[in-house]
Amino acid sequence: MFCALFKTPSCLGIAVVINLLLSTAALTSPFSGNTMGKIPIPGGAWSSITKSSRRAVIRSTHMSRLASSISMSAETYDVIVIGGGHAGSEACTAAARTGAKTALLTQNLSTLGELSCNPSIGGIGKGHLVREVDALGGVMGDVADEAGIHFRMLNRRKGPAVRGPRGQMDRDLYKTHMQASLSNYPNLELIEGSAEDLLLEEGEGIETLVSFQDPTEDLTLLNSLDESNKKGASLASSKANQSQRKARIRGVVVTNTDGTTREIEAKCVVITTGTFLRGVLMQGKDRYSGGRHLRDSEKVEPPSVGLAKTLDRFNFNLGRLKTGTPARLDGTTIDWDQCTIQPSENPAAPFSHIRQFLGEQPPNVARNTLINCYMSRTSEATHKLVMDYAHTLPEYDGMDGKGNGPRYCPSIYKKVERFPDRTGHNSFLEPEGLNTNLVYPNGMSGPYPTEIQEKIFRTMPGLENVEIIRPGYDVEYDFVNPQTLTHTLETKTISGLFLAGQICGTTGYEEAAAQGIVAGANAGRAAVAAESAAGQSATPFILGRDEGYIGVLIDDLVTRGTQEPYRMFTSRAEYRISLRADNADLRLTRKGREYGLVSDEQRIASAEAREMMIEDRVDELKKFKLFVTDWAARDGSGLMGGDSMNKKGREGHKKTAEEILGMPHVTLDAVEKVVIEVQKEEREKAKALATTDAEKIGLAQNVLGPSPPSIFDTVEATIKYKSYVSRQNKDMESWRKAQGVRIPPDMVYEHSLLPTLSKEELEKLSTIRPSTFAEASQISGMTPQSLVYLYHVVTNRIKDKDRKKMATTTEIN
Numbered sequence: 001m002f003c004a005l006f007k008t009p010s011c012l013g014i015a016v017v018i019n020l021l022l023s024t025a026a027l028t029s030p031f032s033g034n035t036m037g038k039i040p041i042p043g044g045a046w047s048s049i050t051k052s053s054r055r056a057v058i059r060s061t062h063m064s065r066l067a068s069s070i071s072m073s074a075e076t077y078d079v080i081v082i083g084g085g086h087a088g089s090e091a092c093t094a095a096a097r098t099g100a101k102t103a104l105l106t107q108n109l110s111t112l113g114e115l116s117c118n119p120s121i122g123g124i125g126k127g128h129l130v131r132e133v134d135a136l137g138g139v140m141g142d143v144a145d146e147a148g149i150h151f152r153m154l155n156r157r158k159g160p161a162v163r164g165p166r167g168q169m170d171r172d173l174y175k176t177h178m179q180a181s182l183s184n185y186p187n188l189e190l191i192e193g194s195a196e197d198l199l200l201e202e203g204e205g206i207e208t209l210v211s212f213q214d215p216t217e218d219l220t221l222l223n224s225l226d227e228s229n230k231k232g233a234s235l236a237s238s239k240a241n242q243s244q245r246k247a248r249i250r251g252v253v254v255t256n257t258d259g260t261t262r263e264i265e266a267k268c269v270v271i272t273t274g275t276f277l278r279g280v281l282m283q284g285k286d287r288y289s290g291g292r293h294l295r296d297s298e299k300v301e302p303p304s305v306g307l308a309k310t311l312d313r314f315n316f317n318l319g320r321l322k323t324g325t326p327a328r329l330d331g332t333t334i335d336w337d338q339c340t341i342q343p344s345e346n347p348a349a350p351f352s353h354i355r356q357f358l359g360e361q362p363p364n365v366a367r368n369t370l371i372n373c374y375m376s377r378t379s380e381a382t383h384k385l386v387m388d389y390a391h392t393l394p395e396y397d398g399m400d401g402k403g404n405g406p407r408y409c410p411s412i413y414k415k416v417e418r419f420p421d422r423t424g425h426n427s428f429l430e431p432e433g434l435n436t437n438l439v440y441p442n443g444m445s446g447p448y449p450t451e452i453q454e455k456i457f458r459t460m461p462g463l464e465n466v467e468i469i470r471p472g473y474d475v476e477y478d479f480v481n482p483q484t485l486t487h488t489l490e491t492k493t494i495s496g497l498f499l500a501g502q503i504c505g506t507t508g509y510e511e512a513a514a515q516g517i518v519a520g521a522n523a524g525r526a527a528v529a530a531e532s533a534a535g536q537s538a539t540p541f542i543l544g545r546d547e548g549y550i551g552v553l554i555d556d557l558v559t560r561g562t563q564e565p566y567r568m569f570t571s572r573a574e575y576r577i578s579l580r581a582d583n584a585d586l587r588l589t590r591k592g593r594e595y596g597l598v599s600d601e602q603r604i605a606s607a608e609a610r611e612m613m614i615e616d617r618v619d620e621l622k623k624f625k626l627f628v629t630d631w632a633a634r635d636g637s638g639l640m641g642g643d644s645m646n647k648k649g650r651e652g653h654k655k656t657a658e659e660i661l662g663m664p665h666v667t668l669d670a671v672e673k674v675v676i677e678v679q680k681e682e683r684e685k686a687k688a689l690a691t692t693d694a695e696k697i698g699l700a701q702n703v704l705g706p707s708p709p710s711i712f713d714t715v716e717a718t719i720k721y722k723s724y725v726s727r728q729n730k731d732m733e734s735w736r737k738a739q740g741v742r743i744p745p746d747m748v749y750e751h752s753l754l755p756t757l758s759k760e761e762l763e764k765l766s767t768i769r770p771s772t773f774a775e776a777s778q779i780s781g782m783t784p785q786s787l788v789y790l791y792h793v794v795t796n797r798i799k800d801k802d803r804k805k806m807a808t809t810t811e812i813n
Contacts, residue, residue: 076266096185118440137597209530212537277478277479278303322404322476326472335462376429407564480499514554522538578721586611610714732788740772773787776790
């Protein structure tokens with residue numbers, strides 16, 4: 001079947017790989033995809049029981065596995081990961097994949113994989129991160145596919161580089177499948193307890209026991225790194241941080257569930273405490289210690305105070321950030337007819353590269369057990385209440401009581417305050433699961449007293465009679481300035497200590513997972529290398545800005561730092577044309593294999609086969625030529641040249657299918673339709689002249705088929721962006737050479753003069769007033785494209801001044 005798609009010699013190899021993958025996939029349970037942690041129930045029996053019974057089977061099975069995986073062995077590990085959120089889940093599994101004996105320490109096993117706020121994964125920029133985590137063997141993408149109940153590709157009308165896959169999750173399913181994966185993971189044990197403190201060996205300039213290589217001292221290593229990685233690897237080396245080191249990790253002090261304490265030794269520790277580091281919960285004027293509320297309960301999960309004190313003692317630069325979660329609404333009290341429906345896409349774009357390659361849909365898409373989301377909107381009446389009751393909001397520790405929250409996921413109060421002229425803001429109403437009436441009102445966080453929250457919601461269409469099941473609240477917590485970290489996410493002060501997630505100043509599940517996989521990989525690699533007979537140094541796992549959004553995220557954090565919760569956007573990546581969600585496996589899976597993060601043969605085979613198929617298809621489109629007049633005549637839409645192709649003198653000019661696809665608005669579908677049509681006509685002519693059956697069969701195989709879904713987007717984007725990638729690389733090279741250019745001190749940073757810059761960028765430039773572009777590039781929140789734009793504005797201004805000066809001189813003479 002697949003061979004018919006191509007007429008190349010490599011077809012046989014691809015078919016072998018695909019058959020291998022399909023035979024492997026056939027062995028999986030009804031929960032398709034990664035078989036790790038799936039529930040062993042025969043497919044027929046599974047389909048015959050009710051949803052509630054399925055849930056009961058899943059829950060009882062994974063909880064028994066969680067209990068059996070709790071460590072009862074000797075208390076020594078290579079790596080201990082503290083925290084069972086999204087950063088922790090990726091950190092512990094990444095460390096385990098490197099071969100490190102790993103423990104995940106969490107104060108409550110039942111909350112592993114909890115979606116604390118929004119029940120969704122992915123989005124613009126964020127979806128890229130999920131696909132990259134999946135390409136490196138991470139667990140988030142597969143679990144999101146298993147739990148997804150509503151899928152959309154955001155920015156579908158825009159170019160492939162900025163399209164972002166997003167999925168609405170069933171909270172219970174997500175947690176269930178994440179726990180099932182972790183409880184069965186090789187080299188990983190789960191420990192229930194609280195991390196009270198770190199076990200340390202202290203001393204100024206103390207020698208590290210888990211070291212990273214300095215590439216400048218190893219020519220082979222240096223030559224193996226591309227330019228974007230050499231600087232990060234050098235700065236991450238143990239030698240580079242010797243003078244700043246004050247301690248090295250020996251383990252963790254743990255408080256057990258019965259209140260007793262014990263020490264667990266480890267070579268490396270990864271802290272992923274999320275909002276728990278000295279966390280304080282707030283609603284109205286009420287303040288109480290905690291990291292978050294337990295779901296379906298008034299109980300609070302306690303904060304992590306001991307770890308914060310230790311970081312404080314070693315003079316880590318700590319700050320306070322806040323975030324908020326909105327009220328949960330009773331869906332039975334919403335008038336859905338007054339809201340705008342937002343249906344799921346079907347078929348959907350999976351997060352899992354393996355699932356996409358095999359042509360499988362996420363389980364709930366395949367079963368058509370999907371939900372609809374809806375949209376409501378605030379009104380002027382809403383905004384009046386928001387401002388009238390502003391005095392009831394909490395007083396925070398940060399920013400003189402105002403709180404330092406996410407700029408791009410603001411509370412409803414911040415929206416109204418920041419945009420007073422707007423008469424409304426959209427709010428997406430997102431059901432939290434298949435078997436619950438809870439609804440998440442996206443964009444409506446605001447920790448007002450409960451009765452005020454209810455009044456605010458009831459001013460919105462469809463919510464006039466809505467009831468609140470659980471009120472919204474805010475949480476304020478400590479974070480560490482990420483400039484105290486290297487590109488491996490190891491701290492410069494304490495050897496063997498790594499940080500990942502919100503503790504580094506980011507916001508969002510996806511950003512946390514991306515950091516977790518890097519921190520876990522490096523902790524695992526360093527610990528395993530130290531355990532070797534030779535006591536070797538590890539080669540650091542670092543992604544460059546030109547390799548992935550993960551590289552952009554970490555480089556932004558450790559070089560620029562952040563003063564507010566950092567969120568990923570496509571605009572932050574200067575190489576975003578190359579860093580698309582559709583090609584994450586082609587960019588990263590091979591590197592993941594080299595660094596021990598990817599060992600799954602199915603994943604490796606699917607990435608290699610997809611790469612071969614894409615190369616073959618692009619080659620075929622390069623080879624196929626047709627007179628421009630024929631392209632125009634067969635097209636019908638006018639997009640392939642239309643009447644312009646019929647001008648005198650163009651009759652003998654030919655263009656390849658690749659060149660035609662590179663034209664604006666021409667699609668791969670349209671090009672392949674013409675190619676197939678022409679090849680079929682040529683085949684029929686040749687068949688009429690063929691003398692043997694063998695010749696006729698051969699001719700039948702020499703017709704291009706449509707690109708399969710597994711490669712379609714990548715083939716189209718590869719050709720569409722070919723010239724833009726070259727231009728992008730030239731722009732960035734020019735920019736790197738121009739960082740010493742001075743910015744005029746009288747530069748005015750206003751939207752009317754610099755219309756492409758965001759409000760955040762204009763605000764920060766106006767406040768900081770950098771004197772050079774090198775200084776401007778270090779401002780957190782400044783995107784590379786905005787810096788290039790500003791550079792062109794400044795250089796044009798300088799040229800205009802020079803021209804006027806020359807003209808004045810000429811007049812005087």
